[in-house]
Amino acid sequence: MKILSIESSCDDSALAYTDIKSAKLLWHTKISQEENHKIYGGVVPELASRLFAKDLPILLQKFQDKFDFNDIACVSVTCEPGLSTSLLEGVMMAKALALSLRVPLLGINHLKGHIYSLFINQKEEIFPISVLLVSGGHTMILECYGYDDMKIISQTLDDSFGECYDKVAKMLALGYPGGVLIDTLAREAMQEFFPHGNCLQKSSNIANKTIQSPNESYKINQSFIQIYTHCSLPIPLVNQNTLNFSFSGLKNAFRLKLHSNLEVMNIVESAISMQQKLKELYAYCSDITQQETIQTKQSLENEICEKEAILHDILTQIQSHPYVRALALSFQESATTHLVQKCKKYLQNTNHIKHFAIVGGASANSLLREKLRNLCQKFDKTLLMSDIAFCADNAAMIGRATLAKIHSNPDIIKQRDSVMQNITSKGYLQIKDTDLLDQHIKNIKQIAQDKQNYIYSPQKSLLENVQNLCKQKQLDDTKANGEVSKKSCITPDESEKYKEKTYSEQEKDMKDRDSPFFDYLLQQLLELDISPRNTEI
Incomplete structure (x- = not known):
């Protein structure tokens, strides 16, 4: 069985596929945003978020061209630290994937990912080790004894x-x-x-x-x-x-x-x-x-x-x-x-x-x-x-860290509701009623079957795409086989209110409701004909 890992903490959209048994990196790819941010002299969060909305589905399509979704035993994603608007895009795609495939979702600390970049394509790990971690956001010395046993010895007082x-x-x-x-x-x-x-x-x-x-x-x-x-x-x-x-x-x-x-x-x-x-x-x-x-x-x-x-x-x-x-x-x-x-x-x-x-x-x-x-x-x-190819942000290191997390707690990959348990502590989407979730997926799939009135624009953010989707093809509770939360879609009136808000305000509002990002991403994934299923590990 395999791990599909996603990295979206800053300005690189990345996916990787790792074999659980051998720790072999089977495939990895990424799309860099460097050229898009170069003229500004640094990463522009709003621009980065829009580019993730465009690039992540492209990478997922590349994955589908090479591999079978049924071989995925676990989805993992960077959940901290990083730019909130960038993390949100990757987390929502990971949630949609895990929920659609009925497999566990594991949140991975980005810094632990960098540490485990040392062991990409290696089944064995070397501990204890002292680590100097230097990046665009962090500078620190750590002592590492295992996945759940790391301590910071020193760090920067200001800039990294x-x-x-x-x-x-x-x-x-x-x-x-x-x-x-x-x-x-x-x-x-x-x-x-x-x-x-x-x-x-x-x-x-x-x-x-x-x-x-x-x-x-x-x-x-x-x-x-x-x-x-x-x-x-x-x-x-x-x-x-x-x-x-x-x-x-x-x-x-x-x-x-x-x-x-x-x-x-x-x-x-x-x-x-x-x-x-x-x-x-x-x-x-x-x-x-x-x-x-x-x-x-x-x-x-x-x-x-x-x-x-x-x-x-x-x-x-x-x-x-x-x-x-x-x-x-x-x-x-x-x-x-x-x-x-x-x-x-x-x-x-x-x-x-x-x-x-x-x-x-x-x-x-x-x-x-x-x-x-x-x-x-x-x-x-x-x-x-680390190999030079894996020094910068990449999903291969997230996959290798996921493997270490599974080894430290094998039961974590068997939890059907690990999507909620491993991510919701960060304040993202929370779904507790699995029957409602099953009905929600059916409704989204029904929408996905009729795409004539919905045109996806890669130039727009996920939020804007969801607004357009809800304007053109709203979920109708009276037509559903079961009751679906009205919070799961945005009405045209709500859409106009969203336009008056800043991106950070939109993000905060989404954390108080069932995220519209979730609706859109499920719709995109179900177009790829991914059917909900139960997976035995």
């Missing part, structure tokens, strides 16, 4: 490691995500000017024209050395005897150094101005109606292409500027040194754990990996790292 990279990239107008961009700039500068890692020496020693080694002398670009020395950034909390992290001060120091160079700032401001113009053009283009001429649309697309080309040239100037490259290198050196110093302090007092691991999206950072290898060698620790 990955978040700091994203904000630095945004200051430079380079877009999102910032981790790869800054890491690439720093790595290229290191390889060009410090091929043997000489930037790790103190500034006073670096400023020589040549640096001697046992084999030969390496001539280093003197002008870049001077720039790099000027761009020197502080290492956070270097004099504090604590294991906690902090990146807000480093971020501010970067900002001050950047603003001190007027030449670079003029280029950056040009890029920001062009990005703003493009945002306005994108918004206008999406609002074009069918009545407007093809010529108008073509003219607008041509203007967008021209401005995108100009922006590309400006960003190339920024990335190739020696000051920016030196600043990126200095930032990466300070940020990674801060992490390594705290890990060193931790390892000095930790002899009982022989394995040290690094996980999370930001664990793909090249310099951080190199430094931790060296650190673990000094302390005689075995370093564990």
Whole structure:
């Protein structure tokens, strides 16, 4: 039997299929939203939610093309932590799937998923381990003894490691995500000017024209050395005897150094101005109606292409500027040194754990990996790292964590009502009457058989699609074989009220009723001819 896992905590829609017996990853895929958020310099929650509404059904269709739904023994989904509007989309799809297939639904902590990314495609697990978890939202050291036995040793006091990279990239107008961009700039500068890692020496020693080694002398670009020395950034909390992290001060120091160079700032401001113009053009283009001429649309697309080309040239100037490259290198050196110093302090007092691991999206950072290898060698620790392909958010890690959760409590997968037991603590949909649920599914299936009056629009959110569905084909209690809660659909009057509310208000309202997201997703799934069934595990 297999686990179908769903990840939707931030900006990646992902599905994975894992074999319960062998722990083998049978299939995984995802759709990234990076290009959609790049122009904004970060994730826009409302946009992310709409994209999940479009992308998750696409991934589910890809799954159906390859596998049989009847082989699914369990559905799992990321339920915390993350963006609430993003989590909601994945949770509702998972609920609809589990209810339609009559299989258990397990909620998985996203951070535990990152830890179990170490064991993807492995049946055996290694515990205890010390873990440095670095991502866009978290930076912490943990001690892990098993799925239900993990404790936080230290964490960031403000920004996370990955978040700091994203904000630095945004200051430079380079877009999102910032981790790869800054890491690439720093790595290229290191390889060009410090091929043997000489930037790790103190500034006073670096400023020589040549640096001697046992084999030969390496001539280093003197002008870049001077720039790099000027761009020197502080290492956070270097004099504090604590294991906690902090990146807000480093971020501010970067900002001050950047603003001190007027030449670079003029280029950056040009890029920001062009990005703003493009945002306005994108918004206008999406609002074009069918009545407007093809010529108008073509003219607008041509203007967008021209401005995108100009922006590309400006960003190339920024990335190739020696000051920016030196600043990126200095930032990466300070940020990674801060992490390594705290890990060193931790390892000095930790002899009982022989394995040290690094996980999370930001664990793909090249310099951080190199430094931790060296650190673990000094302390005689075995370093564990996730495969680069599974560092960022993915559903494979959620599937592997699900397997561990099942092993820690085998009875959990046998519970028919685990859909409610494992998710409702977060305040989402609650259905207690299973007979009402069965009747509700029948009614939804009846609607799904007649799709002539309902057109699904991927450009709209799930909520908007449900509103359209209810306007065009409302559930009629008098026609139903049994009574269905009136809360399970939105009337046209309610739909108009919803339009006046913000997304967060809509979300709060949905938590007080049977969610309309549930109606829509069941309807979509039943179109795929998934019949309710009982599954013996």
